[in-house]
Amino acid sequence: MAAVLLLYSSREGQTRRICECMAEVIREEGGEARILSLADPDLVQAAADSERLIVGASIHYGRLPTELYRFIAENCALIEARANAFFCVNLTARKPGKDTPEGSAYMRKFLKKSPWRPMRLAVFAGALYYTRYAWYDRMMIRLIMWITGGPTDPRRDVEFTDWDQVRRVARAWLKT
Helix, strand or coil, X not given: CCEEEEEEECCCCHHHHHHHHHHHHHHHCCCEEEEEECCCCCHHHHHHCCCEXXXXXXXXXXXXXXXXXXXXXHHHHHHHCCEEEEEEXXXXXXXXXXXXXXXXXXHHHHHHHCCXXXXXXXXXXCEECHHXXXXXXXXXXXXXXXXXXXXXXXXCCEECCCHHHHHHHHHHHHCC
16 A cells, blocks of 8 residues: 655644544555654655655635645645645534535635645534634634634634544545
């Protein structure tokens, strides 16, 4: 089975946790999996040494991280020379229909902005870590949740990630 490199950009750690879950599935299926941050200095060499790449990034205040676009711009040919996939993590995906590549405004924006055309796409719901946020972020996210009908209790963390979906996607991506 192919060596898979899972690359991520994550602020609170949910995207990394999703990569860890996918890596577990890959290993269960007999594959090799390595996880690196998009900020890791060994990133390009690790990507060159891998047969497959899975890249995941989270949305914060409506945007994917700059480091994601920088990595793609500098390494698009390297990425596209391997089997590859991309997923984004956001709180909007907690709603039915917004949890698919077709239904995600963030995925559409990514595909418009990025020169990379991933072979596979997925969208996963993230988590609200109210208890970890700084005061300003907690207030802003509460406001966004209030506007969009989400949970607003700042004393409660809420995980929306569907781990069965993550495992299904990882297995499907291994077969392609």
